[in-house]
Amino acid sequence: MLGVRCSTRVCYVVRCVTMTSPYFMPSRSGISPPGDQDAVCGPAASLRSKLTNNRRNVEPDSSGAVKEVKEEQEEARISEQRPSSAPLSPGGCHPKTEADTLPLSSQSRRRRQLKVEYEEDEGVPAVKTELWEPPDWKKQLGYIREMRSGRDAPVDKMGAEKCYDTEAPAHVRRFQVLVSLMLSSQTKDQVTAAAMQKLRAHGCTVEKILTTDDETLGKLIYPVGFWRTKVKYLKLTSALLQKEFGGDVPDSVEGLVRLPGVGPKMAHLAMDIAWDQVSGIGVDTHVHRISNRLGWLKKPTKTPEETRRALEEWLPRDLWSEINWLLVGFGQQVCLPVNPLCSACLNQHSCPSAHKPSPPKRPKAGPPRSPKPEPKQEVAVKQERTKKEPRPTPVSPAAQRRRPRSLKS
Structure with a gap:
C-alpha cells in the first residue's frame, strides 16, 4: 500500500508540474479544437478576419506593387494600435502575431524592400522646352x-x-x-x-x-x-x-x-x-x-x-x-x-545695329616692296650718282684770299 501511495503521489506531483510549467505547455492546436480557438483568442481572430476581409474587398489593381504597398500600410497601422508585448490570454494561449496571421508569401514580401515605380499618365502631355527665337x-x-x-x-x-x-x-x-x-x-x-x-x-x-x-x-x-x-x-x-x-x-x-x-x-x-x-x-x-x-x-x-x-x-x-x-x-x-x-530702313527702331558706324574697310594689299639692295649694289648706285652729278670746280687757296675791293673795310 505504501508503494502504491508513493507512486500515486509522485504521478500527481509530476502531473501538476506538467500542467503549470510553461515549459511543458502543449501546442496550441492541442489545447482546444478549431471551433473553440476563435472564441478563446478573440483579438487574434478579429485581426485575422479584418485582414482577410481587406484583401477580399480590394479590387485587383493593374500594378501589383501598388497593391502590396496598400496591404502593408494597413497592416502597419493595425500593428501600431496593438501593444508590443501582450499578456497571455485567459485560456492559456498566446495572442497571434502578424507573422502568424499572414501567409508565407506575405512574410517574404515584408522582408525585402519594395521599389514602387509610378507610370506616367498617357493623358498628361510631356513638358516642352521653349526654343529660343529673336524678340521682334x-x-x-x-x-x-x-x-x-x-x-x-x-x-x-x-x-x-x-x-x-x-x-x-x-x-x-x-x-x-x-x-x-x-x-x-x-x-x-x-x-x-x-x-x-x-x-x-x-x-x-x-x-x-x-x-x-x-x-x-x-x-x-x-x-x-x-x-x-x-x-x-x-x-x-x-x-x-x-x-x-x-x-x-x-x-x-x-x-x-x-x-x-x-x-x-x-x-x-x-x-x-x-x-x-x-x-x-x-x-x-x-x-x-x-x-x-x-x-x-x-x-x-x-x-x-x-x-x-x-x-x-x-x-x-x-x-x-x-x-x-x-x-x-x-x-x-x-x-x-x-x-x-x-x-x-523700316527696321531702324528695332534693329540693334541701326545708326552704328560700320567697321573700317580693310586696306587692299599694295604691290610688293622691292627688296633692299645688297652692299655691292649700293656701291654701284653711289658710283652712278656721282657720275651723273656735276663735280664742283676746286678753288685755289690764293683765290680764296683775294677779296673784292668793295668788301675791304
Whole structure:
C-alpha cells in the first residue's frame, strides 16, 4: 500500500508540474479544437478576419506593387494600435502575431524592400522646352518683305534662277544652275550673269566644258573672281558628273558637296533651285551679315556655316527657301556692307545695329616692296650718282684770299 501511495503521489506531483510549467505547455492546436480557438483568442481572430476581409474587398489593381504597398500600410497601422508585448490570454494561449496571421508569401514580401515605380499618365502631355527665337523677328521680317516688294535688286534679275536656259533639257538646266552658283562666289551678280551669257552661247553642257581648253574657258568666264581656280573646278566637276552621275547634278547635299568648288551654301541653293527641294538655308555674305546685325542669332557668329546652323535652330522650315532671296536683295540695296542706309530702313527702331558706324574697310594689299639692295649694289648706285652729278670746280687757296675791293673795310 505504501508503494502504491508513493507512486500515486509522485504521478500527481509530476502531473501538476506538467500542467503549470510553461515549459511543458502543449501546442496550441492541442489545447482546444478549431471551433473553440476563435472564441478563446478573440483579438487574434478579429485581426485575422479584418485582414482577410481587406484583401477580399480590394479590387485587383493593374500594378501589383501598388497593391502590396496598400496591404502593408494597413497592416502597419493595425500593428501600431496593438501593444508590443501582450499578456497571455485567459485560456492559456498566446495572442497571434502578424507573422502568424499572414501567409508565407506575405512574410517574404515584408522582408525585402519594395521599389514602387509610378507610370506616367498617357493623358498628361510631356513638358516642352521653349526654343529660343529673336524678340521682334516677325515684325522685322514683315518690314523686309515690304522693302523687297519691288523685286528690283540685282539678285532678282541676274541671280542663279535667271541664268539658265529655260528651253534646254532638264539635266542641262540643272547643270547651268550649278555652274552659275560656282561662278557667283566672291563675284557680283552682274559679272556672273555676263559670264553665263558667254558660256551659254559657247555651249554650257558637261560635254562641252570637257572639250574646251583651259585658256578658252578662262576667257569666257573672265573677269569673275578667282577665274583661274574656277576654270580648274569646272573641269574637275564636269568630269566627276560624267563619270559617277551620268552627266546630271546630284540630288542630295552629300553628293553636291563632293564636287570640287561646291560648298554647303551652293549645295542648299542648288537643291532648292535645281531640284525644288528645301534641304537647308543658303547663307552667303549678305545673309551672314544681316542676321548678325538684326540680332537673329543667339550669339554672334564668325562664318556663314555657323550662321546657317544657328538660323535653322529656330527659323520655321517654310521660310528657309525665302530667307536667302529676301536678305540678299535687302543687303544689295539697303543693308550695305559699308555705310548701310539705316535712315531708309523700316527696321531702324528695332534693329540693334541701326545708326552704328560700320567697321573700317580693310586696306587692299599694295604691290610688293622691292627688296633692299645688297652692299655691292649700293656701291654701284653711289658710283652712278656721282657720275651723273656735276663735280664742283676746286678753288685755289690764293683765290680764296683775294677779296673784292668793295668788301675791304
